[in-house]
Amino acid sequence: MKLTRRRWVQCVLAASALPFARDARGGPRGQAQRLIVFYFPDGVAGRSQDGQEGLWDARMAGGEVVLSELLEPLGDLKRECLFLRGLSLGPTDEGSHPGGAKKLLTGVDGGQGESIDQFLARTVGAGSAFRELYLGAMAGQNNASGDKYLSYPRAGTTVAPEDDPLRAFRRLFPGGPTPTPEVPAEDPNAESRRAVETALMDLTELGATLGAADRSRLEVHTDALREVSRRMTLGMPSGTPSGDGCASPRLALEPVPEGRRYDPERFPEVLRAQTDVLVQAMACGLTRVGVLQASQHTSELIMSRFRGTDFYDPGFDLRSHQASHYGPRQDRTNRLFTDFVKQRRWWVAQFRYLLEQLRARPERGGTMLDHSVVWLCSEVSDGNTHSHREMPFVLAGRAGGRITPGRVLSFPGRRHGDLLATLARALGSDVERWGDGAAGLLPGVLT
């Protein structure tokens, strides 16, 4: 066999990556290996201003889930989903997109708390090569300010997701798809590791002079140094064909042409690429916590430019947020409403693509989906009223046997912090409560 340079890099990296495979996959049975949050902007056609029933919620009939109009694209995957009805983000900032986005992953009003993904990343996910992957699809459009993002490493402060799939891929798999021309001959990480050790000592010295607020920022910095140091010690990052579903990772995507970073025509391709990056990273055991953020709240994404969809219209630019204000009632003669419905179905179809990718990869005699918990969410329920009640949430995956999908559960008025705590539990965390208005784990979700 001809040992090409690329193959050589992959072999070497694969060998060095094995410790992580054990870390990520060696937990006790009966817990989720991973959490994936799939976010889309501007809510759904929920309960209308005039009081019509929303078009989102699924229901049970004859022991089977009956999908709603908006969830219909899930098709047979409904049997892998658990439909949660009635959860609330709480009354604070109700009526606001940013207010909802701030609460969504923190469970705390105004985003004044750490988000659940960050918490899991630094607790149950701390043994992974990458504690968390936060990927965006055009999430940074229009010089986004911090409130457009979902992930809070500390109270009141977000981080920005990586919007560029190629860059994300290269960070995870530096050996491919195109090997970098300058791979150093000696251990590439030894020098960087020394630098990180020195930085940690400098950081301790600096921390001694600071007040509490700045010290908490340095804690995030310290965590970053430890994470990367650990990754380097174990010879990561790499392309790691080690997990069951971890074939040689690849990404088919052209580099972004000049000026087209936020070209809506590229959006479907970018979102799909980010989904592929996330799934491959998880298949290779590189991380247990992933957040996929499609666009941003109050989204200016011109969805009518998505080719091949049933709402494609080159003659009329219709943005996500614009469509979400379809009016006080569900009016099938109103273009804004009918296109909003089609757009929301498209988001559900993208969620389905993610689930299909997980289902297609084997893991421990089942599929990756069997060992995952995936959460589909948005920052408001009805896009027009900006309601924070009856949130459009769906879970998917069997969480390593802890979740029995194919059901609809109702929690009228319950705060969604209880869902966040439940998700954490599914990953093996021992939290009992999470966020404002917490009442404890949601009953009946985990077995």
Add this chain to the structure above:
Amino acid sequence: VIDERMPVGNPDACRGACAASLAVFIKTEFSTAARACSAIPPAPRALRLLSRREFRATVRDLFAGEAPPGSGPTAPRTCARRFVYDPQGRSLASVHLAGSFNGWSPSAWPMAREASGVWSLERALEPGEHTYKFVLEGREWVRDPRNPDAVPDGFGGQNSRALVTCTVTSPGGFAGLSLPADLGAGLPAETPPQGFLYDTHAASGLVTSVHLTEQLRTADVVVRALEPVTRAFAGCTPMETREGCVEGFLRRFGPRAFRRPLSPMEGARYRAVALGAPDLESGLRRVVRAMLVSPGFLYRTELGVAAGDGTWRLTPWEVASALSYTFWGTMPDARLLAAAEDGTLGTPAGAEREARRLLGDDRARARLGDFATQWLGVGSVVDAPRSAALAPEFDATVRSALLEELRRDFNHVVLDGSHRFRDLFTADQGYYDETLARWYRIPGVAGSGWRLGPLPPERRGGVLTLGAVLARYAHSDQGSPILRGVFVRRNLLCQEFPPPPPNAGGVPEVDPRATTRERFRQHTANATCRACHRYIDGPGFAFEGFDAVGRARTTENGMALDTRGTLEDLEGFGAGTEDTADGATALGALLGRSEAARGCFARQWFRFARGQRETATQRCAVLALTRRLRDTDDLREVLVGVVTSPDFLARRGP
């Protein structure tokens, strides 16, 4: 802050939410106006992570070849200065440099014409102060339009003044690294809170593992570039011992990388790093790599040392960094570090002197361009989707020309032109190149290079009629009076609005038989919406003479346009006034006279420079800045005022 506090809770009534928010706003506004400012309390201590922009500029400058003073009396010195004259498109047969350095000879030092159209000359000069002029075609003596520093020439005019500093060339002749242009570009974007316009926001600056990965990658690129020139870079002589070389290198490089002397513990730590390596050169490179990911490099502190009276006093090194990052967006130069070392930066007068010097440097132009771009919020015009059917020629070249125009025009008003506040809104001259002239339909402009020239009448509204602003505040297929009105209120008047209430209608569908104004009329016809939109749409309608890509127009869908705008309560909510302006230039004339706009400019610069939104206790500092602008009518005084304010050198704890 206002945004966060707004009680947008009632899903049925815009009026309630808006009214409440206005009440909050009126309270905060009027309380400051009414309360006398007897003292300006110290600003909070701050730990400021370099922004992505600052990080990249700092890495570039740290390895660009400037060596610190005190590298030794034997080190050869180069005291070169480059002079540049931009003829603004004018065709000239010759340009000469004449000054105190060559006996004012009009023919001794010819300048060379570059491909870009500018004339330039680089000469080695004695360190110190020189005065000079350019001599055009042997007859016409002009001062340097790019250099604001000038002194009377004794003939009723002015000579430009140049302060020549020396770059000390290290033995071995280190000439600087050439680094990839996109180095550090992979760092994540900043995440300032809603409504804060600048990437300098201090409290939200975090280093995550993604940041660190990119920092390590950057350090790796630098260290590999250093490999063949490590010894020259370090400035060690061939005779020096390894220990001596390391000591000297830490003494020279440490204070440049950390922008302050190393602490004793850091000194010992980095000495051990260097001496722990297999050989001298790899040890030096280890130091460089480690320092580039150290908090000493990544953060700049405004922490100070305890003064014993409960306040902290910034160290001269912290002042040097504050000055260079405020005015240049990069590390201090050798002269600033020298001023820190000799203690002259410890007084407001010393800080002011250096601030004025920094403003005279080209690096200040780059920084002010960054400020203006963020103040006006237009950076995203580069890749904002616009309908191709509307204007296929609105391409990447035009878009970047629009941003360059903004940077040049802002710098021109502030540094080269009248310096007057109102010219930001009323300038009748502006910069353009061939691309932009074609886009603006300015006839008779050909050839490369940018020139300053008269603007068409409809473009004489300063920042209001910049193509970048008009194209940014629009939707993909139509101009938006709402976005433009909010821009006037928020960016230019610092009057905040709550986010649109629930049930707000979206933008109406494009009706080919209606004008934008007609489509939006329901906002002000509907009492619910009117509560907020009377303030927003009024100024927005004054921009109706421009389409979604910022081109001037006189009709829309075949109908004549109504460009009359109104500004209710221009000087503050509840003022009870209503001004009218027909078109954007008339609106510019209003804003150029407005106290609220002037105060807002001072506030915006304060936020940019301090990396925070002013708190209640800092309002007096902002008011003092506003007063300074009013009294001097010189924009440079606001820029400098932020570091001469009593709350700059003294700090308070959390």
